[in-house]
Amino acid sequence: MTKKTRRLVTIHDVAKASGVSVSTISRVLNQKSDVAEETQQRVLEVIQQLGYSSNLAARSMRSSRTYMIGLIVPDVEYAYSLEVLKGVNHAIATSDYDLLIYTTGSFQKQDTAVHEQQYVSRLNGTVTDGVIVVTPSARSFSSTAPIVSIDPHVIVENYPTVYVDHYQGAVEAVRYLVELGHRRIAYITGRSGMQNSERYRAYCDVLAEAGIPYDPDLVHEGDYSIDCGTVGARVLLALPDRPTAIFAANDQTAIGVSEAVEQLGVRIPDDLSLIGFDNIPEARFYQLTSVDHPLMQMGMMAVELLIKAIEGQTIEETITKIPTRLVVRKSCQALAENVKSL
Amino acid sequence: MTKKTRRLVTIHDVAKASGVSVSTISRVLNQKSDVAEETQQRVLEVIQQLGYSSNLAARSMRSSRTYMIGLIVPDVEYAYSLEVLKGVNHAIATSDYDLLIYTTGSFQKQDTAVHEQQYVSRLNGTVTDGVIVVTPSARSFSSTAPIVSIDPHVIVENYPTVYVDHYQGAVEAVRYLVELGHRRIAYITGRSGMQNSERYRAYCDVLAEAGIPYDPDLVHEGDYSIDCGTVGARVLLALPDRPTAIFAANDQTAIGVSEAVEQLGVRIPDDLSLIGFDNIPEARFYQLTSVDHPLMQMGMMAVELLIKAIEGQTIEETITKIPTRLVVRKSCQALAENVKSL
DNA sequence: GCAGGAATTGGAAGCGCTCCCGAAATTTTA
DNA sequence: TAAAATTTCGGGAGCGCTTCCAATTCCTGC
Numbered sequence: 001m002t003k004k005t006r007r008l009v010t011i012h013d014v015a016k017a018s019g020v021s022v023s024t025i026s027r028v029l030n031q032k033s034d035v036a037e038e039t040q041q042r043v044l045e046v047i048q049q050l051g052y053s054s055n056l057a058a059r060s061m062r063s064s065r066t067y068m069i070g071l072i073v074p075d076v077e078y079a080y081s082l083e084v085l086k087g088v089n090h091a092i093a094t095s096d097y098d099l100l101i102y103t104t105g106s107f108q109k110q111d112t113a114v115h116e117q118q119y120v121s122r123l124n125g126t127v128t129d130g131v132i133v134v135t136p137s138a139r140s141f142s143s144t145a146p147i148v149s150i151d152p153h154v155i156v157e158n159y160p161t162v163y164v165d166h167y168q169g170a171v172e173a174v175r176y177l178v179e180l181g182h183r184r185i186a187y188i189t190g191r192s193g194m195q196n197s198e199r200y201r202a203y204c205d206v207l208a209e210a211g212i213p214y215d216p217d218l219v220h221e222g223d224y225s226i227d228c229g230t231v232g233a234r235v236l237l238a239l240p241d242r243p244t245a246i247f248a249a250n251d252q253t254a255i256g257v258s259e260a261v262e263q264l265g266v267r268i269p270d271d272l273s274l275i276g277f278d279n280i281p282e283a284r285f286y287q288l289t290s291v292d293h294p295l296m297q298m299g300m301m302a303v304e305l306l307i308k309a310i311e312g313q314t315i316e317e318t319i320t321k322i323p324t325r326l327v328v329r330k331s332c333q334a335l336a337e338n339v340k341s342l
Numbered sequence: 343m344t345k346k347t348r349r350l351v352t353i354h355d356v357a358k359a360s361g362v363s364v365s366t367i368s369r370v371l372n373q374k375s376d377v378a379e380e381t382q383q384r385v386l387e388v389i390q391q392l393g394y395s396s397n398l399a400a401r402s403m404r405s406s407r408t409y410m411i412g413l414i415v416p417d418v419e420y421a422y423s424l425e426v427l428k429g430v431n432h433a434i435a436t437s438d439y440d441l442l443i444y445t446t447g448s449f450q451k452q453d454t455a456v457h458e459q460q461y462v463s464r465l466n467g468t469v470t471d472g473v474i475v476v477t478p479s480a481r482s483f484s485s486t487a488p489i490v491s492i493d494p495h496v497i498v499e500n501y502p503t504v505y506v507d508h509y510q511g512a513v514e515a516v517r518y519l520v521e522l523g524h525r526r527i528a529y530i531t532g533r534s535g536m537q538n539s540e541r542y543r544a545y546c547d548v549l550a551e552a553g554i555p556y557d558p559d560l561v562h563e564g565d566y567s568i569d570c571g572t573v574g575a576r577v578l579l580a581l582p583d584r585p586t587a588i589f590a591a592n593d594q595t596a597i598g599v600s601e602a603v604e605q606l607g608v609r610i611p612d613d614l615s616l617i618g619f620d621n622i623p624e625a626r627f628y629q630l631t632s633v634d635h636p637l638m639q640m641g642m643m644a645v646e647l648l649i650k651a652i653e654g655q656t657i658e659e660t661i662t663k664i665p666t667r668l669v670v671r672k673s674c675q676a677l678a679e680n681v682k683s684l
Numbered sequence: 685g686c687a688g689g690a691a692t693t694g695g696a697a698g699c700g701c702t703c704c705c706g707a708a709a710t711t712t713t714a
Numbered sequence: 715t716a717a718a719a720t721t722t723c724g725g726g727a728g729c730g731c732t733t734c735c736a737a738t739t740c741c742t743g744c
Contacts (some may be wrong), residue, residue, distance in 0.1 A: 022700090030703095057697090057700080061399045063729095082418075100442060243492070282627075291636060360694075363694070363695080364695095364731080365694060368731065371732095376693085396730085396731075401730080403731070404698085
């Protein structure tokens, strides 16, 4: 039965039931050494018997150790976040900590940077011992407890950061298309921010390096969503001099492209080569060539760093850059002799 | 910069800075009416200026309203949980509440029921105003704040519950196979619990109804994992009188089957019909016929119910049963004339 | 011109917990 | 055997907040 007791069992009840003081109970709970073996046993029994569980709020108000780690994630519905989540979850499982995920569905909102601070202070130093922030927009946080960021929009040296070499990854992707003989290569961007601009820079650099003139018509603005992929595909393929390849800022957008393309009667890879970024699990099903972004691994590393920080160890290198890897599937094809556009 | 201030700004700092008492600040924060317009303005300004955010722990220790809803989920890596999560997230987005997800990776552990209570009391009445528990094993919870359960292992009337008609769904699935002419129908079970036994009961009932004798060799014990699907497939297909169809307790297991089968040189649906349960997104990619389990919708309903309960409204019907729907894809085939087994 | 009421505010208790400090009990040392 | 050291435990302050209660000011109306 759901007992709607007015109050849950507190440390006082345990104290009364076991005939010792509240302080002693607290000592047992926190595994302090100065408590008699016998007393400890008795207290532990009573705790078990009463089903007592210490009040997180009260506990964390006094001592800042809660053995909880917070994960602040922009959008739990996007595969990107879920992959990170999996990695974090794995690492947590083998640690002494529990995981608390805080989401606000603010991925699409504009004022993220403002809210992020609020979320951080909501959790950190209150209910969690430290926080991992995924793709933060904010450049800095005020917090009493440690913070680790994953793939921030702007790289700053203030707190440990795990991120992926977006520039290098994008270079590989675009270069791959160039090597296949493509010259009309379109790019569907993500939302503004460091990651996106890095990828954009790579796109431009590789074109320049290959002596391909930059065509603004081939750059379509997106926002990492599936929809922007479908829209982008329609716009780009309606161009008089249509592209032979599309580089999408992330896999989700690439999936949007491939879905739109199907309806337009354009075949991948025969009529259009397509390449994504992130290598999310779904990419496999779409046979999508993509830049692998080891999100799970990054999540695990972030946890490691955070726990180190929580436990007072110094972290020598704040910035951890992880290499990407091009995963070739069947969404790209060499452009045989007809390099001269359509 | 990450300011590692010893203490964050408290209500006292705000009080001092705005020249009023702590009580007044609290009144402003909680939007009580009895505060002069002018004072309120001034306090609000100071709050803004100092970047003050009230301490969740302290606040929730006194008043039980935190405007946070907890989701206790057994395993964030399984698509089932993720679908529920999406629904919950959607519903939360349009409410006044924020979402806190608590996971412990205990899906595979045995003593879940024991731990669940701990997790509930950890959050509820402390940091959250109410909690949604996904697939609880426990029959009852002691809690000061409302609880809603999704798909519990055992249906109890103690708290609002949203669940799906497993029996009916499984009946449809097995009946579909029978109608296709299959008589050697295997079943790979999930872990013990209500959901599984309901599906099992349906399996037996439909066989009986069709006059097909029950063969214990065709029931393989699983645990909802991918692995048990691959193992199950190997065992079942090694049988002298091998099944022509497999009903898997969930899609994950079905996916395991289809992966094993590929290696064994058995083709789906030509040599083996396969049907799953839950209709997770991946099912589409595997062309898996499955019983649709509207998890997102269930998540949304659970949030609605919980908010009602939190806000003191009475919930007329505690148990909400949601119908399933058979989604036919290409993993099943009629067994033409050769119904006489191989 | 003064009692009674409303509007506004401050004081203080206490939520459940941790932890410092010192007391009591016990053991060790001279 | 007395003093000192050690072990074990209780008292109590206080974390940041809400909320009851009471105090203060300022209007009303007679």
